Every structure is written in C-alpha cells, then in structure tokens.
Amino acid sequence: MQNISQDRQAFTLRELNGAVRFAIGQAFPDALWVIAEIAEAKCNQRGHCYLELVEKDDAKIIALTKATIWAYDYRKLCHKFESQIGESLR
DSSP, rough: EEESSOOEEOHHHHHHHHHHHHHHHHHOOOOOOOOOEEEEEOOOOSSSEEEEEEEEEEEEEEEEEEEEEEEHHHHHHHHHHHHHHHSSOO
C-alpha cells in the first residue's frame, strides 16, 4: 500500500484485487450459487466464454457484472447444460 498523502492511500491493482479476494473469501468461505440472467455471451476462438450477467427489476437493470468461463470448464459445462436443458448456454 502506498501513501499518496496524509489523508489518502493508494493501492496497486494487485493489492486491491488481493484485498477484494480476501474480503469475499471471508464473507463467503464456501461455494455459492449466483442467480442472474445472461445478457450477452461471447466465445472466442480459444473456447473461452465471456459473459455479461444482469439482474433486472421488471425491465430495469439493477445489477450488472462480467464473468469468464475458461475453455476447459466451458466445454464441460456447455455439454452438461445442453444434455440437461436441451439448448445451448446463451
């Protein structure tokens, strides 16, 4: 952590990511499910899937985040999803 001035501190991106990871790990030590709508899904040539997830109240977006499913996990998840649901993950 770097001291910018006496009343403000600055974090490197790595430090901030580490602090966020730690805080989330403390708040949610076990695996959890997140309920969201896939607003957009894009898969690249290497097989990674990039998602934009939203939560809506009626038609208004009240929460939005991005997520990544790495290629190895996406292949397994996509196959299982299609066999259970009968359509592709979208």
